[in-house]
Amino acid sequence: MxxxxxxxxxxxxLAFAVTDKYDHxxxxxxxxxxxxxxxxxxDLFGDGCNxxxxxxxxxRADHLAEEGQxxxxxxxxxxxxxxxxxxxxxxxxxxxxxxxxTSDDVTGTQxxxxx
Numbered sequence: 001m002x003x004x005x006x007x008x009x010x011x012x013x014l015a016f017a018v019t020d021k022y023d024h025x026x027x028x029x030x031x032x033x034x035x036x037x038x039x040x041x042x043d044l045f046g047d048g049c050n051x052x053x054x055x056x057x058x059x060r061a062d063h064l065a066e067e068g069q070x071x072x073x074x075x076x077x078x079x080x081x082x083x084x085x086x087x088x089x090x091x092x093x094x095x096x097x098x099x100x101x102t103s104d105d106v107t108g109t110q111x112x113x114x115x
Contacts, residue, residue: 011032012062012065013030013031013032013065014030014031014032014057014059014062014065015028015029015030015057015058015059015060015061015062015064015065016028016029016030016031016034016037016041016055016056016057016058017055017056017057017058018037018038018040018041018042018044018045018053018054018055019041019045019053019054019055020045020046020052020053021052021053021054022052025045026041026045026053027041027044027045027070027075027080027110027111028058028061028064028070028075028110029041029044029055030064030065034055034057037055038050038053038054038055041053041055058078060078061074061078069109069110069111070109070110070111071106071108071109071110072091072106072107072108072109072110072114073103073104073105073106073107074103075110076091076092076093076096076103076106077093077103079093080092081095082106082108082114083114084114084115085108085113085114085115086115091106091114
């Protein structure tokens, strides 16, 4: 009798918001665990010191795991803010409303220039 083995698919990566505990700066990363997310965030957004970072699940961004890029407009909708690469103005929901703009008017990604 031949036993059938079903290979388990690797668990999908989940979205985590990773921020510096002191400056509250950071971004989204995709990882399998919170600990993995903290390590990735510490490397991407800091000096690699895991103790300086915290992570929380951001399930609204799970669908972006396969895309590789996180649109800045999406992050603005989640409450994040950026500095405009052209004029230096702050890009946030409130600032966009003050200028009669929406997040649809924001271009760029988390790790690129943003306008």
